[in-house]
Amino acid sequence: MDTKWRSFFAVVFASLFGLTLSVSLIATNIENQLFNPDVYKKAILEQNVCERLPLIISRQILSNSQTNDNGNIFGLVLNAIDPQNLENFIKLIFPCEAIVTSVFSGIDQFFDFINGKTPQEAVSLAIFKQTGRENSKLAVEEFFKSLPDCTTTQILQIGASALLGQENGNNLLLCNPPEAIREVVTLPLLYLVDSVVQDIPDQVTLVSKIDRLMKAIRTARIVLTWSPLLPLAFLGLTTLIAVRTWRNLLRWWGYPLLAAGISTLVISLLVSPVVYSLLTMLIFPNLPVNIVPEAVDLIAGTLAGVSKGLSQPIQYQSAILGLVGLGMVLGERFSRPK
16 A cells, blocks of 8 residues: 555544544443442432431421321321421431432342343332331330420320310320320321331332333443444554554554543543433433422432542543553654654
8 A cells, every 4th residue: 555545544543543432431431330320329328318318208298298188197197296306207217227228229120120130120119118117116106205295284185185086186296195195195106107108119110111211221332332342443453554663653552542531531521411411301300290309409419429420430531541642642752763
């Protein structure tokens, strides 16, 4: 091949190597990180889910009770509980360890399905329900112990309400009753807790909502997985055409690596906001209309953490790639004969 044409094709292939290397680096990291459950677990832990989730559950319960308030026992009991006491009560039912275990188990099940490790098309909530059943009675007892002792007037009011069949339970849950009447007083709250836990579904089905999306994701992942082969092919062609000496290798490898590193580093600064926007477009429209703002903030913070966790490896790798390219370019220049 003529030297002129050899140089032309070498420049073309070297340019394509740098371009495809940058795209492949981003694509590979997206495939490795976006479908890695550990990235989401880390983002959730950074959002202090143990402290925030009981608050979210309590606000959601109060919001639902106000929307569906029909004067039943649920509304009466909830109206008698201070929001802070309700949050503390939920912490007793669902301790931090149980919350983390349940959330992490759901994440693992979801990504096992997405990654094709299991045909299970739903996320099980069995651990969450079991924890609620086991801790409900103890939580009720601890809740009443945390309240101030009932005065004589309050005890008489409780007795009068029970005898007359009055539905006003405001004094019922604002004090710690004596042991003699504790069992009777705690029954409404126990009934409420057992009913709420029983209403938690055994599992959440996924396929009906993400079936079409899953097909697109699996096709895209195949392309992302094999993307590194393209820059390797262009690197091989560049080497075959242009590399004859070690200085040639430093030149024809160094400049594409330096360009790919710099361009990928610049692009990586946009990866986090772009991924965050895409995730919010996929998730937020499918959230329940009555979800409380605290839950939305937790989801948004988690998605922001995932997006940040996705971009950081790209930035580190592109910086290393650029430094390697810079070192090769400098090595080629200093090795030139004087």
